[in-house]
Amino acid sequence: MPPPNRLFRSILAVAVALPLALAAEVAADPILVAEFGFEDAQGQADPQGWRTLQKYQNDDTYFHVEDFSGQGHVAAALAGQQSMWCGLASEDPRACGWRSAPGYGSHWSQNLSSVAFSVQGDVTLSFLMDVSVEPGYDYVYVQYEDSAGQWQELDNYTCGPPLNCGAPSRSYTVPAAGHDGAIRFRFYLASDGAADAQTFPIGFDDPYGFLVDDLVVSDATGTVSSEDFEAEAVGASVTLDGDWFAEANDDAYNGGALVSGLDVLQESPTDNATPMWAFFDGSTRNYACAGHPEQLIVDVTSCFVRSPRIDITQDVHGNAIGGEPDSLVVEFDVYRDIAAVYSRKFYTWSVATYSSDCLFPLRSTVSQHVGTQKDWFRHGVRFVPEAGTDYIVIELGVRSDPFLPIECRSHSPLFDNVTVSRLGGYVSGVEDQPPRAPRASLQVAPNPFNPGTTISFEAPSGSRQVRLRIYSAEGRLITTLIEGQAMAGRQSVSWDGKDRNGRAVASGVYLCELVADNVRESRKMILIE
Numbered sequence: 154m155p156p157p158n159r160l161f162r163s164i165l166a167v168a169v170a171l172p173l174a175l176a177a178e179v180a181a182d183p184i185l186v187a188e189f190g191f192e193d194a195q196g197q198a199d200p201q202g203w204r205t206l207q208k209y210q211n212d213d214t215y216f217h218v219e220d221f222s223g224q225g226h227v228a229a230a231l232a233g234q235q236s237m238w239c240g241l242a243s244e245d246p247r248a249c250g251w252r253s254a255p256g257y258g259s260h261w262s263q264n265l266s267s268v269a270f271s272v273q274g275d276v277t278l279s280f281l282m283d284v285s286v287e288p289g290y291d292y293v294y295v296q297y298e299d300s301a302g303q304w305q306e307l308d309n310y311t312c313g314p315p316l317n318c319g320a321p322s323r324s325y326t327v328p329a330a331g332h333d334g335a336i337r338f339r340f341y342l343a344s345d346g347a348a349d350a351q352t353f354p355i356g357f358d359d360p361y362g363f364l365v366d367d368l369v370v371s372d373a374t375g376t377v378s379s380e381d382f383e384a385e386a387v388g389a390s391v392t393l394d395g396d397w398f399a400e401a402n403d404d405a406y407n408g409g410a411l412v413s414g415l416d417v418l419q420e421s422p423t424d425n426a427t428p429m430w431a432f433f434d435g436s437t438r439n440y441a442c443a444g445h446p447e448q449l450i451v452d453v454t455s456c457f458v459r460s461p462r463i464d465i466t467q468d469v470h471g472n473a474i475g476g477e478p479d480s481l482v483v484e485f486d487v488y489r490d491i492a493a494v495y496s497r498k499f500y501t502w503s504v505a506t507y508s509s510d511c512l513f514p515l516r517s518t519v520s521q522h523v524g525t526q527k528d529w530f531r532h533g534v535r536f537v538p539e540a541g542t543d544y545i546v547i548e549l550g551v552r553s554d555p556f557l558p559i560e561c562r563s564h565s566p567l568f569d570n571v572t573v574s575r576l577g578g579y580v581s582g583v584e585d586q587p588p589r590a591p592r593a594s595l596q597v598a599p600n601p602f603n604p605g606t607t608i609s610f611e612a613p614s615g616s617r618q619v620r621l622r623i624y625s626a627e628g629r630l631i632t633t634l635i636e637g638q639a640m641a642g643r644q645s646v647s648w649d650g651k652d653r654n655g656r657a658v659a660s661g662v663y664l665c666e667l668v669a670d671n672v673r674e675s676r677k678m679i680l681i682e
Contacts, residue, residue: 183482183574185469189460190570191411191428196664196675198411198428202461205409205430207454213247215239215257216265216340216399218385225255227359231281231321231366235382237397239263239342240350240362247511256350257286257342257362262402265365266339267378268395269298274373276331278307278338279324281366285313285359291344293363295325300333304341304404313360329373340365341402368397407456409550410434415601415662415677418448418564419488420527426600426676429488429569430458432551442561450564457501457550463573464544472580479577483547484533488567489524498553499523500566502534506542514546515539521552535576547571594643594674595667601679602650604657608634609645612669623648623678624664631658639669650680 193199206212219238221229230236240257241248248254270276276297284293288311295307307325312318327336342363350360370378378396385392390399414426418440433449440448465481467473483504491498499521505514516539524530538545549568594611612619621635632653634646648665651657660682666675 183576184474184578184580185572186465186467186474186481186575187463187469187573188571191430194673196427196677198413200411203430203458205407205456205458207403207405207407207456210403210405210407211260211262211401214390214399214401215241215261215263216390218382218387218389220387223255226361228283228285228361228364231283231364233366233381233383235385235387236281236364236366237265237368237382238362238364239265239340254350256360257291257344259344259349261342261344261349263342264339264400264402265397266400267337267370267397269335269337270370270372270377270396271334272332272336272370272372272377273334274329276327276329276336276370276372276377277324278327278368278370279322280368281321282310282318282323283321283364284310284318285361286311286342286344286363287349287360288312291349292342294341294343295323296339296341297327297331298337298339299331304339305331310363338370343402405454405456408432408434408436408452408454409456409458413677414569415679417567418445419529419567420490421488421529423529423598424600425486425488425529425567425569426597426678427569429567430549431564431567432456433564438562440561440564443563448564450562451498451551451553453553455550455552457548458568460547460571462507462544462546465538465573465575466543468575468580474575474578475581476578478538478542478575480535480537480575481545482533482535482574482576483545483571484531484574485549485571486529486569487524487532487549488527488529488565490527490563490565491523492525492562498562499551500568501548501550501552502532503548504534504536505546505548506538507544507546508541509543515542545573547573595665595676597665597676597678600676601681603660603681605647605649606678607645607647608665609643610667611643612639612667613672618669620668621646622666622668624666625658626662626664631663 189201189203191199191201216237216239218235219242220235223242223244225243228238240255242255286293291311293310296304297307299305310318340363366382368380369376380392380397409430409432411428412431414424414429417431419425432451432454436449436452438450438452439446440450465478487500491500501521503517503519505517507514518536551566553562596609597606599606608621610621617639619635619637619639622633623631625631634648658680660680663678663680664675665678666673
């Protein structure tokens with residue numbers, strides 16, 4: 154695999170990021186643009202459009218058929234008029250903002266993969282290829298999938314001016330023992346964070362990535378598949394016969410997942426029982442070093458959860474916002490149980506700003522933090538978006554590097570309750586938009602508990618009737634704590650862990666449900682022995 158990213162060589166366009174306390178001079182009221190609690194109306198986990206990704210995993214694909222007729226091409230077809238190329242042409246509308254497109258970009262992780270071919274005996278893959286990447290840092294791997302479903306390397310190329318990869322014609326044979334009657338192949342391009350066609354070349358000229366042509370798969374019976382790309386449409390990422398297709402590579406471990414707060418260790422004065430993002434899914438290590446063998450921990454990884462596009466030209470209700478933004482404020486809750494900087498583990502966040510017609514960000518604000526406190530912390534950042542920004546994308550994650558061996562790493566960070574607010578501009582068209590649904594405020598503490606707990610709530614303004622009930626995990630009514638006229642302000646009521654007949658209930662998971670007129674909100678509770 155390629156060597157670790159050389160962070161000291163990466164070129165970052167970092168926006169001004171200020172603590173919220175430094176933004177107090179802004180007099181105008183902030184406009185709420187988006188909020189994410191990661192739960193639905195029933196209190197169940199809901200990603201709300203967010204998804205987990207390995208750091209530098211790509212959203213898009215860049216292998217495509219190219220005739221190299223556009224502006225700025227250094228490469229040319231290997232045979233005939235067209236070849237398959239992993240790159241981005243300058244005429245592609247996604248290329249906006251590049252310094253020297255066409256070419257390949259930073260942190261690309263791209264596959265040209267085949268379908269599973271039915272084969273007999275020894276199998277040979279032959280092709281023409283040309284490579285111009287940064288030697289020693291960017292790689293093209295030729296691989297096949299064995300009978301156990303694992304990708305095995307046939308060869309790799311890391312070459313470009315002033316080096317080269319030699320003759321363009323290549324051929325590799327997989328013996329019959331390497332497959333079980335079906336076999337797949339792929340070309341995997343992996344680039345680091347600097348010195349490609351997206352950044353300033355360092356020590357070499359005109360990097361254009363990887364080209365492949367005249368792909369032939371043959372076995373003991375003869376030719377199984379042949380592709381010269383001449384009949385394909387320029388820009389096609391899937392061949393007409395479907396034998397070869399582009400895809401983003403996602404091999405790396407990613408421990409990101411939505412988990413219930415009731416199932417996660419929280420050594421905090423205030424626990425969070427709602428769904429939240431964590432990064433230990435699939436980990437093989439636990440927190441026994443700190444006395445919690447029941448809790449999995451973050452393994453060596455750099456992964457994150459990415460938001461959907463957040464439109465800053467409208468508020469959270471969908472009303473249009475006029476004028477220009479002075480700044481944006483992004484806030485989120487993060488549970489910190491992270492050692493000092495020397496541990497090489499951090500919680501990370503980034504915000505990228507985009508125009509409506511550009512794949513690459515106008516600006517990226519990036520930061521990483523530690524925190525030895527075992528607490529929930531409200532992290533806020535204010536930044537000034539680039540002119541022309543229509544939407545932003547947020548990433549929250551963890552960086553846990555292998556450079557220093559640390560015996561005791563925790564399960565943190567945990568993330569929840571993300572909000573985006575805009576300073577500057579004005580809301581218009583409110584009368585044409587449906588009102589935002591009111592929500593109740595319901596909290597349970599302590600949770601887990603034994604033998605009793607306190608439930609506090611505040612009904613939405615205008616509510617006339619309130620009902621507070623406890624249900625079993627199967628939906629069976631346990632007891633009714635309140636049923637009657639709503640009162641103003643925050644209220645609290647205790648539950649002693651008994652049903653409506655005064656009998657103590659068994660330990661387990663229960664549901665507290667508040668109904669205030671048409672508003673319904675619930676929280677899970679755990680009664681422990």
